[in-house]
Amino acid sequence: MQIAEPLLRAIEELSKLPGIGRKTAQRLALHVLKSKDEDVSKLVNSLLELKTKLHYCSKCFNLAEGDLCEICMNTKRDQKLICIVEEASDVIAIEKTNEYNGIYHVIGGTLSPLSGIGPEDLKIKELLKRFENETIEEVILALNADTEGEATSLYLARLVKPLVTRVTRIARGLPIGGDLEFADEATIGRAMLSRNLL
Amino acid sequence: MQIAEPLLRAIEELSKLPGIGRKTAQRLALHVLKSKDEDVSKLVNSLLELKTKLHYCSKCFNLAEGDLCEICMNTKRDQKLICIVEEASDVIAIEKTNEYNGIYHVIGGTLSPLSGIGPEDLKIKELLKRFENETIEEVILALNADTEGEATSLYLARLVKPLVTRVTRIARGLPIGGDLEFADEATIGRAMLSRNLL
Numbered sequence: 001m002q003i004a005e006p007l008l009r010a011i012e013e014l015s016k017l018p019g020i021g022r023k024t025a026q027r028l029a030l031h032v033l034k035s036k037d038e039d040v041s042k043l044v045n046s047l048l049e050l051k052t053k054l055h056y057c058s059k060c061f062n063l064a065e066g067d068l069c070e071i072c073m074n075t076k077r078d079q080k081l082i083c084i085v086e087e088a089s090d091v092i093a094i095e096k097t098n099e100y101n102g103i104y105h106v107i108g109g110t111l112s113p114l115s116g117i118g119p120e121d122l123k124i125k126e127l128l129k130r131f132e133n134e135t136i137e138e139v140i141l142a143l144n145a146d147t148e149g150e151a152t153s154l155y156l157a158r159l160v161k162p163l164v165t166r167v168t169r170i171a172r173g174l175p176i177g178g179d180l181e182f183a184d185e186a187t188i189g190r191a192m193l194s195r196n197l198l
Numbered sequence: 199m200q201i202a203e204p205l206l207r208a209i210e211e212l213s214k215l216p217g218i219g220r221k222t223a224q225r226l227a228l229h230v231l232k233s234k235d236e237d238v239s240k241l242v243n244s245l246l247e248l249k250t251k252l253h254y255c256s257k258c259f260n261l262a263e264g265d266l267c268e269i270c271m272n273t274k275r276d277q278k279l280i281c282i283v284e285e286a287s288d289v290i291a292i293e294k295t296n297e298y299n300g301i302y303h304v305i306g307g308t309l310s311p312l313s314g315i316g317p318e319d320l321k322i323k324e325l326l327k328r329f330e331n332e333t334i335e336e337v338i339l340a341l342n343a344d345t346e347g348e349a350t351s352l353y354l355a356r357l358v359k360p361l362v363t364r365v366t367r368i369a370r371g372l373p374i375g376g377d378l379e380f381a382d383e384a385t386i387g388r389a390m391l392s393r394n395l396l
Contacts, residue, residue, distance in 0.1 A: 003290055004268065005282040010244040018229050024367070025216060030287050031216050033248050033261070039214070040249050044242045046208040050231050051238050053204040063202045063231070070202065089228050094202055177225045 006031070056088075059130070061106040061123050063088045071095075071103055078102045078135040084127070084156060086110060086144060094142060102140070105130065109157060110148035122152075124159070132164045138166040145172050202317060205231070221382060254286075255394060257328070259304040259321050261286045269293075269301055276300045278335040282325070284308055292340060296340065300338070308346035320350075322357070329361045335366040343370050 016154035032040055056062070057069035064070070070122055071077060071091070081102025085091055091104050107122040119125075130136070139160050143149035157167050173191035174183055183191075205227055213223035230238055254260070255267035260270070269275060269289070276352075279300025283289055289302050305320040328334070337358050341347035355365050369390035372381055381389075 003293065004252055006244070006247045006263065007261060010248045013241040013244040017226055017240070018201055019222060019225065026287065026290065027217065028215055029245075029248060030285075032245055033252060033279050037249055040245060043211040043214070044245055046204070046211040047227075047238060047242055049204045050208045050227060051235060054202055054231060063205060065202050065204065089224065092224065095201065153292075 056106075060104045061088075061108060061126070062091050062104055076101075080135060081140065082130070082134075082136050082138070083140040083142050085142050086149065086152075090142065101159065102138075107152075107156075110152040112148050119155070124156070127156075128159070128163075131160070136164055138168065139164050141167065141169040252308050254304075259286075259306060259324070260302055274299075278333060279338065280328070280332075280334050280336070281338040281340050283340050284347065284350075288340065300336075305350075305354075308341065308350040310346050317353070322354070325354075326357070326361075329358070334362055336366065337362050339365065340366040364377045 009082060010032070011022060011025045011027040014028050015022050016022055017025075019029070032043075053065055054063050055065075057064035057072055058067050059072045060069060062069040062071060064072075066073075078101050082105055083094065083100060083102055084105050084107060085094065086109055088106055091106060093101050094104075105123065105127050107124060107127065109117060109122055111117060111119065111122070139156075141153045141156060143153050155167055157169070161167050171194060172187070173194055174180065174187060180188065208227040208230070209220060209223045212218055212226050213220050215223075219227070230241075251263055252261050253263075255262035255270055256265050257270045258267060260267040260269060262270075264271075276299050280303055281292065281298060281300055282303050282305060283292065284305060284307055286304055289304060292298050292302075303321070303325050305322060305325065307315060307320055309315060309317065309320070337354075339351045339354060341351050341354075351367055355367070359365050369392060370385070371392055372378065372385060378386065
């Protein structure tokens with residue numbers, strides 16, 4: 001096959017991205033090739049700035065441009081309410097709801113004995129340290145609803161219960177717009193158990 | 199919503215790419231953020247090199263690093279056989295089959311009176327000029343099998359027929375591995391008409 005070397009290289013690099021196969025990578029590369037120089041440099045600069053300008057917040061380990069993230073610096077947010085999530089992308093997901101006005105703590109994953117990830121690999125020590133310096137009343141556990149997330153939630157709940165007034169976990173149940181017919185048994189079972197009084 | 203500015207900008211730039219929505223863009227941006235500096239600069243450089251190192255072949259308008267593309271420069275290829283395609287990506291698709299050993303001509307699209315694309319917007323003048331300088335025996339039309347592709351094929355066939363011995367078009371029929379049950383009527387109808395003697 002005779003394909004120009006720079007194109008092959010771009011396809012190879014693009015196909016390393018998650019969810020991008022060789023066909024998509026080729027389409028993206030050919031798109032870039034056709035794009036205006038200005039648009040390509042905008043894209044490239046935005047990627048480079050991601051690496052140079054963004055770091056992790058020294059307090060909650062969310063993404064931050066400076067030492068602290070915008071959420072930690074925002075004095076209008078409820079500093080007594082702390083939401084524990086797995087990844088910085090989860091902070092974005094919760095922020096999009098506009099339902100939460102507290103602060104966060106990103107632990108950076110879940111406990112996974114099989115993969116050798118123990119409590120010391122997550123930002124749990126740093127979490128406990130926050131209870132010494134901050135006045136936190138409620139801890140909301142918002143980890144994923146899979147096995148590792150559940151196990152880590154239970155572990156964290158036991159750990160922080162003595163330190164705060166309330167430890168809660170976000171609800172599990174039928175997704176909004178979700179069809180009962182297409183929901184799995186575990187979700188329906190949980191939704192039944194956690195039913196609300198009207 | 200309080201998301202760090204560089205992340206927002208990267209998501210915006212990435213979601214301008216074809217087939218990349220905001221959710222995918224966010225996943226890609228967060229992946230880049232987590233990647234090693236070295237991997238990011240490899241990706242970025244490959245994209246920049248696409249724009250700086252690749253041009254269009256002055257003869258066939260395929261992608262080329264120099265004045266001529268690798269296919270036009272390859273003396274082992276059959277110079278009497280020319281395959282007309284719409285885009286450079288079609289050259290890649292055909293090259294991958296390893297079934298073709300001739301040369302190409304990329305016309306850069308299809309005729310489309312509704313979008314105001316006439317013969318002068320495609321590389322048709324350049325194609326006709328090649329017949330003066332080169333000894334071409336067969337023209338293979340390998341345009342897409344949609345309405346515009348068909349119309350452009352017929353237009354080109356009429357144009358080049360007086361100039362060469364043979365004008366052919368790649369076969370239309372049931373795709374390999376294709377199920378008769380799931381093929382559309384037009385494809386089955388064409389496959390019946392173009393049936394081969396065994």
